[in-house]
Amino acid sequence: DFTINSLYYDPTDGQLLDFNNAMADFKKKRVRSILPLPASFSEDPVRMIRAVKYSVTTGFPLQFDVKRAIKKSANELARVSSSRLTEEVSKILSSGDSAKIIAELHRYKLLVYLLPCVSVFSRLHEVYASLQVLDEQIRVLKETDEAVDEGMKGQMLVALVKPIMSVSPTELTPEESFKEIFGQVKTLISPLTPPNYDVEHAAVIILEEAGTAVPKNCLRARRPVRQPGKPGFRAKQQKHGETPRKGKKVTATVAAAPVKSGPSSTSNKKRRRRKPKAATNAIHVKPELPATDD
Template sequence: MLIRYTTDKKGRPQKQAEVYQAKEHNINRSYIDKDAITVIEKLNRRGFQAYIVGGAVRDLMSKREPKDFDIVTDALPEDVKKIFRNSRIIGRRFKLVHIYFGAKIFEVATFRSLESTNNHNDYGGIEEDVLRRDFSINALYYSPSENQVIDYIGGVKDLRNKRLRSIIDLDTTFHEDPVRIIRGIKYSNISKLKIPFKLRMQMKKDVHLLNDVSISRLTEEVFKILLSGKSMIIMNDFIKYGLFSYLFPEINDPIIGKNRKEFKKQFFRDLDKLDKKLYRGVEKSKALALSYLLDAYLTGLGTFSTKNIVMKDFVHNIKTSLKPLIAPNVDVESAARILLKRKNIKINGKRRYSKNGGRPSFNKFKKIRKLDK
């Protein structure tokens, strides 16, 4: 392992970062998207620093093939835009660049300073950028050209010791971005990381801050979890940490509330089925995920015991069940069809299945309209 040094105010050498070579990080380069490497190499040729950062590096070091590749650089957004014709700048206050390769999008961000916030541009160096990240396991920088992982904050040791550690002070981090609570629980389950006691307690204490997060961000995170192949264990932790009621207030009490043991069991059985399907390589689909998320709940309402299903009302029922989350109409409609097919129901046709689809049922709840008025 190499050590990167800087100098302090008195000119004395000071350790800055640990640099892991190929034999030490054991990253499989075949897992790295070639277009991501093309972006970085092109920035390097223009004299700019550029690295793969965050979750992609974490996954690569854990022997998993990343789904997305985020890139950071010291080039300003305007510089990146000039280099890549297939790009556009997004964001008004904090600007990012999206570079397009067909259906693929690579997000390129400029190093942030310690004064930077989500509300304005304030750029800095890599040494500051690392301190703006959420957890140490997401603060690793990979250079494809040198085949090195640069670690300023001890993230490699935390990853190998299976520990989730917040870089930002616990009193501050979730106030800055409450979504870090969701992500922390997700990371701990996907990468099998232990959450230290103080971090766990802070998550539970600050969970109410999720009320201030935009619905679009919450929806995005929920779909990532449903399609992660680990939805059952992550949702179980959401209940333990008190997150579930903030994300799914409509289905929280009917499924998770007291005296609902059978439905809780069925809810987790459905998520387990979804995870296994994804593990077997079934095409990832938001519609499929929604169908398994809501199956037990809608069954309990007696939705599938009606003689006739009006598609328009059924779609509305699914949307109501998801509130406050908002799923795309096309996915909700597809989920409705998947559910009806699974229950062997024809739209506006006769039932061809056993009553209640073989599931137990519970009374109708006030917030959900009965379909067969």
């Protein structure tokens, strides 16, 4: 998409291959698009998010044509699927520079398409302050990717939405408080669709910080197991709480097993019926015998 991430490395002779004058852009410290603008952003609007992210993480300013194309094509993000937006925001929150990236996305009027509830919050500086604390924690855990990916997912959501939430656990039972906070988190991060396990984890953190213990039977989602190299892929799942989901009982599959014996018993009945039919056919032949005697 951009020259600064278009370098190739040849391991046989240890050389960098530069087909797009990327080294010149590195020396000039600029983010330049390889493809023509704004057609590149119309083809894949997510490139606008990446452009802002690259600018923040490298410290390189965006070229004027990139800025102009982002302002012109910002509304193209409205047609991007929620799964892709979720993936990009997840990368931003785990980058260690989420506060700066979110601020720049808001400046370029892109944040409203990723996190509309956050973008219209009047005290947006409180969100930035919360994300700065998260960024410090992420930098400490940068060497342990697994801990950043799995152990911090719920905490990332908390840092993003807690400053704009209304928490009143004392007015409700723990179960009702959990449902209320869970619903608030889902609404505030819409249209993003992270796993419910991460949303539940965020709700637990928020309530525990408010002094409310969450009963285990409130936790229904299962922890997604992501395979290496396949972001977002869900294979086997582990229980988050002790109570399984309704309709997931093992007895349902066990009860279905005896049905397999049905076809064999039916086939046996058919075999028994064939013998009487053969006898009946033999009886129809006998009336011809008296005719031959006459």
